[in-house]
Amino acid sequence: MPTISMFYGILILMFFRDNRQHHLPHIHVRYQGEEAAIAIEDGSILGGRIPPKQLKLVQAWIEIHKEALITNWELAVNGEEPFRIPPLQ
Numbered sequence: 001m002p003t004i005s006m007f008y009g010i011l012i013l014m015f016f017r018d019n020r021q022h023h024l025p026h027i028h029v030r031y032q033g034e035e036a037a038i039a040i041e042d043g044s045i046l047g048g049r050i051p052p053k054q055l056k057l058v059q060a061w062i063e064i065h066k067e068a069l070i071t072n073w074e075l076a077v078n079g080e081e082p083f084r085i086p087p088l089q
Contacts, residue, residue: 002014002076002081002082004027004072004082004083004084004085005061005065005084005085005086005087006087007057007061007087007088007089008054008057008088009031009032010029010030010031010050010054010057010058011029011030011031012027012028012029012058012061012085013027013028013029013030014027014028014072014073014076014082015028015076016076016077016079017076017077017078017079024039024040024041024046025039025040025041025069025070025073026038026039026040026046026073027040027058027062027069029050029054029058031050031051031054034048034049034050034051035048035049035050036048036049036050036055038055038058038059038062040062040066040069040070040073043055043058043059043062043063057088060088061087061088064088065085065086068083068085069085071083072085
């Protein structure tokens with residue numbers, strides 16, 4: 001499960017071949033022991049939980065990098081290594 005970005009203590013991960021559980025392009029987010037799966041399309045939480053402030057930061061990051069995230073999703077679903085995406089600054 002590669003980490004594709006990291007900012008403000010938030011880890012953004014994308015699993016290989018991870019299209020069975022949620023059936024939507026998504027990322028996994030970890031922050032201080034909490035984890036959530038978040039949809040790339042609209043930034044909604046598909047499962048889990050992270051604090052509201054960190055969720056808003058992740059949603060802003062998703063909007064900025066949506067095209068790269070979709071490309072990464074396609075790579076990961078096919079078992080290929082996703083590339084790193086710049087952090088939110």
